[in-house]
Amino acid sequence: MYWLTAIVRPFKLNDIYEQLLSEGIGGMTITEVKGFGNQKSHAEVYRGNTYTSRFVPKVKIEMAVKDDDLDRVIQSISLASKTGSPGDGKIFAWRLEHAIRIRTAESDGLAI
Numbered sequence: 001m002y003w004l005t006a007i008v009r010p011f012k013l014n015d016i017y018e019q020l021l022s023e024g025i026g027g028m029t030i031t032e033v034k035g036f037g038n039q040k041s042h043a044e045v046y047r048g049n050t051y052t053s054r055f056v057p058k059v060k061i062e063m064a065v066k067d068d069d070l071d072r073v074i075q076s077i078s079l080a081s082k083t084g085s086p087g088d089g090k091i092f093a094w095r096l097e098h099a100i101r102i103r104t105a106e107s108d109g110l111a112i
């Protein structure tokens with residue numbers, strides 16, 4: 001299993017959700033965040049405001065993903081998130097040790 005974090009443009013969230021759902025992948029946690037990337041040479045536009053060095057509003061998606069689904073999830077999020085302009089976001093993933101569904105006590109692969 002992997003724990004995956006994607007930091008994306010807020011207005012792309014619904015496209016990402018629909019894309020993942022169409023792939024049969026469900027379960028995610030969303031947080032509204034702010035951040036900055038490598039924008040020394042690029043300004044980033046959000047809702048008509050141009051950001052050069054200030055924190056830009058983003059959505060952070062967190063998901064527990066089965067090994068076999070990782071590539072597909074990364075592709076789906078990338079496809080749905082991409083505009084081609086600076087600020088499209090990033091995806092990070094690292095190994096996840098355990099998962100438990102509290103209701104049934106199922107664990108790991110059965111719990112996600």
Ligand SMILES: Nc1ncnc2c1ncn2[C@@H]1O[C@H](COP(=O)(O)OP(=O)(O)OP(=O)(O)O)[C@@H](O)[C@H]1O
Pocket residue numbers: 007008034035036037038039042056058085086087088089090
């Ligand atoms: N190294 C990082 N560590 C943690 N969060 C990051 C990192 N880089 C980017 N982020 C987060 O992702 C958001 C989007 O980053 P962004 O897409 O602007 O990256 P970038 O490297 O500047 O790429 P681009 O040149 O396409 O804009 C940032 O606002 C920040 O919240």
Ligand SMILES: [Mg+2]
Pocket residue numbers: 036037038039044086087088
């Ligand atoms: Mg950037």
